Amino acid sequence: MKIIAGVDIGNSTTEVCIGSIDYFGELKFLSGASVPTTGTKGTIANIHSIKSALKQALSKAGLEEKDLTLVRLNEAAPVIGDTAMETLTETIITDSSMIGHNPSTPAGAGQAVGRLISMECMKQRETGEHYILTASRSHTYEEIAAAINAAPDGIQGVILQADEAVLVWNRLDHKIPIIDEVAQIEKLPDGELAAIEVALAGQSIRMLSNPYGIATLLKLNADQTRMVTPIAKSLIGKRSAVVIRTPNGNIRENVLPAGEIYLHGEKDTSINLDEGAGKIMAAVCDAGKIRDIRGQADTNVGNMFERIRRSMSELDGQQAEDIHITDILAVDTLAPVKISGALAGETCLEKAVGVAAMVRTQQLPMQKIAQRLHSELGTEVVVAGVEAVMASFGAMTTPGTQLPIAVLDMGGGSTDAAVITESGKVIMTHQAGAGELVSMLIQIELGLEDRHMAEQIKKYPLAKVESLFHMRMEDGRMNFVEESIEPKFYGRVVLLTEKGMVRMEKDIPMEKIVQVRREAKKKVFVTNALRAMKAVAPDHDMKKIANVVLVGGSAEDFEIPEILMEEFAGYRIVCGRGNIRSTEGPRNAVATGLVLSYLGE
DSSP: OEEEEEEEESSSSEEEEEEETTTOOOOEEEEEEEEEEEEEETTTGGHHHHHHHHHHHHTTTTTTTTGEEEEEEEOOOOOOEEESSSEEEEEEEEEEEEEEEESOBBBBBBEEEEEEGGGGGGGGGGTTOOOOEETTTTTTTTHHHHHHHTTTTEEEEEEESSHHHHHHHHTOOOOOOOOOOOOOGGOOOOOOOEEEEEOOOTOOOSTTHHHHHHHHHHHOOHHHHHHHHHHHHTTTTTTTEEEEEEEEEEEEEOOOOEEEEEEEEOOOOOEEEEGGGHHHEEEEETSSSEEEEOOTTTTTHHHHHHHHHHHHHHOOOGGGGGGOEEEEEEEEEEEEOOOOOOOOEEEEEEEEEEEEEEOOOOHHHHHHHHHHHHHHSEEEEEEEEEHHHHHHHHHHTTOOOOOOOOOOOOSSSSEEEEEEEEOEEEEEEEEEOSHHHHHHHHHHHHHOOOHHHHHHHSSSSSEEEEEEEEEETTTTTTTEOOSSGGGGGGTEEEETTTEEEEHHHHOOOOHHHHHHHHHHHHHIIHHHHHHHHHHGGGGOGGGGEEEEEESSSGGGSSSSSHHHHHHHHTTTOOOOOOOOOGGGGTTTHHHHHHHHHHHHH
């Protein structure tokens, strides 16, 4: 009896299928396993996850490593996601400053304009002049309130370092807007003209998030108004803000060109990143089969492609110039750009293009993995098959399928598609961009510091906890619970995972998170699914495909299959999740196909 292991190395997970073949050539599937991939797909670092997955799968079947007859690896093509800014504009504010602020406890409402004056300089104020008072933690709220009440006509607004806005406001004879929680208050320059604004609870500022509003309050001319546009954009959605104008202050923009993409294929062509994702992908299609993709030197996209080549060179030891990029997926997005010179780390959303790039598969790196695995296991190891073809073989173990069959394999880094005709002819394509690019887009557009949180947002539905006994689901339904919800979740947006609720630490409206998540999935999976199916369809006509089986980790997603079903409905294509070997759902298709293909050989 032979024990065969199929090993699928993916960008996110490494999957194993164990099968036995008896003396009569009968194949029996024994077990499967899945573990997170260690290192970049297609590199020696994958050895750790391969051995771990093999150990798990063999243990389930009551076997040991010494029982293995053969290990069959997929041909793994690394896919790397990166972001190239389309209009990366760094706004530098020199000798000037601003505070975009969102404290939980400002007080009052409205706008105020005046010269900055600290508590220490209150005696130096001039009669008839309007001021914005600044006060550090060294002053008590009683002292601050008493000083303001003593100068009711002069003090128009207040900026506090401590969290005491409401305490001061409650003691004022004449109510004015107050901003608190300004940690770097010592950087505010006395004597300079400033404008502050506080919005009513549940609302956001209107004047300081509008360049013409800033111009009105600080009396700017047309040229100055144009230059403060990034400041206004960065303050959109804030409940309070401060903008300070200095006589010697100036604002300048440093622009790094987006750059040209050079496509070397059946037809050499180029496209500027400024054209946007739609035209970039049209150019990729026009280029035909691509040998390599390069970027213009000293530009955003050129630097991005160089980073990809450099990182792959460091991983597998090849020279950077010998590494080729054979496919890209470009999607439009918005990315936060930090404004240099701001006092509170303000950012402003700029248009960007997210790019996933596929590095050409080299047989040598996979042979290195096979050789290392052979030496460590003492078992024969071969590099056996291309992912798209193996996924198709595996998908055919789904009940109810038959030839001809179309398979869409959606993983972490790439989207593969294949059609197997009734005669057994296989047409396949291997394209950059899948689940990891979706996570990157979610992280960028929501301004998350943690990629893990972006991964969870991608995978799980949301709810808003509105009391200790009920929550509002993202689809609007109310869900009541018998046992009270923990108080730490009250009033917060949560992710509904298998292990319980996970609280969103960043204060982002649930509706915005849902919108960003769904749009990211559509940008990546709908775009890639359509171009993949067109590439493998007979005569490139999708209407000649009757049904599609969805496999891969992303096919397990709670909404991606439904999104694709809606899209394919226009082509009268029936699609649904596969159920590999009737037990694995849409996962393990490639690993299963690697075992099945051994019989064919």
